[in-house]
Amino acid sequence: MQDFRQSIGVATYKTADEMDEELMKVLPSKEQLEKLLEDKS
Helix, strand or coil: CCCCCCCCCCCCCCCCHHCHHHHHHHCCHHHHHHHHHHHHC
């Protein structure tokens, strides 16, 4: 960090409960993501 006196940006996120239903239809489920992560390890 070059200048600690300057403000930094903070990312925001939405939980699944806050997401649009149409978007949730195209995203993988929690279970699918967990399986993918298990397969990679």
